[in-house]
Amino acid sequence: MLLDNTKNGFTLKSNFELKKAYFLFRIISNKSLTNIGKKALQIALKLRLPILFLVKRTVFEQFCSGESLDDSFETVQRLYDKNVKSYLSYSVEGLENEKSYDLSLKEVLNSIEFVAKNNIIDFTVFKPTAIANSKILQKVSEKKILDEKENELYGKALERFDTICNLAHKKGVKMLVDAEESWIQDPIDEIVLKMMMKYNKHEAIIYNTAQMYRHDRLNYLNRLKNIAEKEKFFIGIKLVRGAYIEQENKRAIKNNYKSPICDSKNLTDTNFNNGASFILSNLNIFSLFSGTHNEESIYKIIDIMKLNNINKNNSKIWFGQLYGMSDNISFNLANKGFNAIKYLPFGPIKEVIPYLIRRAEENTSVKGQTSRELELIKTELKRRKSI
Numbered sequence: 001m002l003l004d005n006t007k008n009g010f011t012l013k014s015n016f017e018l019k020k021a022y023f024l025f026r027i028i029s030n031k032s033l034t035n036i037g038k039k040a041l042q043i044a045l046k047l048r049l050p051i052l053f054l055v056k057r058t059v060f061e062q063f064c065s066g067e068s069l070d071d072s073f074e075t076v077q078r079l080y081d082k083n084v085k086s087y088l089s090y091s092v093e094g095l096e097n098e099k100s101y102d103l104s105l106k107e108v109l110n111s112i113e114f115v116a117k118n119n120i121i122d123f124t125v126f127k128p129t130a131i132a133n134s135k136i137l138q139k140v141s142e143k144k145i146l147d148e149k150e151n152e153l154y155g156k157a158l159e160r161f162d163t164i165c166n167l168a169h170k171k172g173v174k175m176l177v178d179a180e181e182s183w184i185q186d187p188i189d190e191i192v193l194k195m196m197m198k199y200n201k202h203e204a205i206i207y208n209t210a211q212m213y214r215h216d217r218l219n220y221l222n223r224l225k226n227i228a229e230k231e232k233f234f235i236g237i238k239l240v241r242g243a244y245i246e247q248e249n250k251r252a253i254k255n256n257y258k259s260p261i262c263d264s265k266n267l268t269d270t271n272f273n274n275g276a277s278f279i280l281s282n283l284n285i286f287s288l289f290s291g292t293h294n295e296e297s298i299y300k301i302i303d304i305m306k307l308n309n310i311n312k313n314n315s316k317i318w319f320g321q322l323y324g325m326s327d328n329i330s331f332n333l334a335n336k337g338f339n340a341i342k343y344l345p346f347g348p349i350k351e352v353i354p355y356l357i358r359r360a361e362e363n364t365s366v367k368g369q370t371s372r373e374l375e376l377i378k379t380e381l382k383r384r385k386s387i
């Protein structure tokens with residue numbers, strides 16, 4: 001099978017790096033060890049113990065491309081040499097004040113300028129809650145009246161969205177807008193729709209994210225299509241399953257409403273595949289950025305492309321994976337001429353720790369994926385030993 005070739009998959013990894021990755025995935029696949037590691041890290045940081053070096057040599061090097069944009073460029077180049085593209089994200093999380101939103105805005109604008117200068121990068125990305133207050137987004141989502149101050153802050157957030165999308169459009173840099181929890185997502189969808197109407201007149205520059213673990217997202221895609229047909233603009237969609245399942249289900253139970261999440265993993269899978277299929281049948285309007293490590297979904301997309309004689313490198317279809325995970329997918333797709341692209345988070349080590357903890361937790365909970373990662377590394381190490 002296309003994605004099983006471990007020689008291509010790990011082409012950039014030395015034996016030492018492969019063994020280190022194996023060791024790391026073994027640890028984070030164990031829930032107790034991950035929890036102990038998380039606690040120990042938090043305590044060590046509080047006590048100001050010199051732990052950052054260890055973080056850097058382990059999880060940071062596995063899942064992040066560097067501490068700055070320039071620092072990350074070496075990784076971008078190395079991937080590009082193997083036909084794998086990249087998009088960079090300043091992955092500092094959890095700050096919630098106007099100063100930090102302005103700082104994030106500056107980082108996103110810098111990243112657009114950086115991409116525009118380097119013709120080997122096509123996309124960049126931002127997280128709405130890095131530039132807008134989530135409490136205000138929630139109030140808008142609940143259709144509550146904002147007070148004067150909140151109105152002013154929301155206005156500023158809208159301005160930040162527009163400043164980003166305007167520059168992306170001016171520089172021809174494709175912009176992915178990440179999806180967040182459902183209780184703040186409605187206003188984000190509305191804002192990004194406005195941005196698409198304004199800046200996607202000739203091609204999809206601005207991409208919204210659709211989380212297909214939500215059972216209402218096929219309707220959302222349909223609605224978008226109808227609006228785009230009427231208003232004559234293009235739609236970019238990053239299609240993902242969704243990262244906040246635990247928070248979503250917990251909140252729905254606590255507040256006694258029906259969870260927006262599909263009732264089972266199978267239903268999410270079907271929803272994701274139907275979403276991809278819907279977009280691929282409407283490529284005259286849509287561009288698809290598929291953000292998944294699910295091989296079955298990737299094979300399904302490839303089958304639809306084959307069936308409809310869509311070129312492998314069609315500029316409207318991208319396959320995105322996170323840096324440090326599923327290299328077998330990225331490198332094998334790229335090797336066959338598909339548009340494979342890695343999400344490269346960067347930032348000062350101390351600041352990206354929340355992102356790293358999320359990666360570790362995700363790999364603990366996505367059991368199937370981690371054991372597959374371990375199996376693939378083992379196969380490649382064996383293959384190298386035998387030659």
Ligand SMILES: Cc1cc2nc3c(=O)[nH]c(=O)nc-3n(C[C@H](O)[C@H](O)[C@H](O)COP(=O)(O)OP(=O)(O)OC[C@H]3O[C@@H](n4cnc5c(N)ncnc54)[C@H](O)[C@@H]3O)c2cc1C
Nearest residue numbers: 178179213240241242243264265268291292293294320321
């Ligand atoms: C390039 C890229 C960009 C991403 N951007 C975003 C983003 O902007 N916003 C965001 O929320 N996530 C984002 N993600 C994360 C993504 O949503 C998934 O959490 C992650 O990729 C795992 O899903 P999968 O499709 O790779 O694979 P799989 O391992 O096949 O699927 C796991 C996913 O299935 C769903 N699932 C699991 N169990 C159940 C269940 N019992 N019932 C219903 N559904 C279930 C969950 O969504 C879970 O994450 C991104 C991922 C990638 C690769």
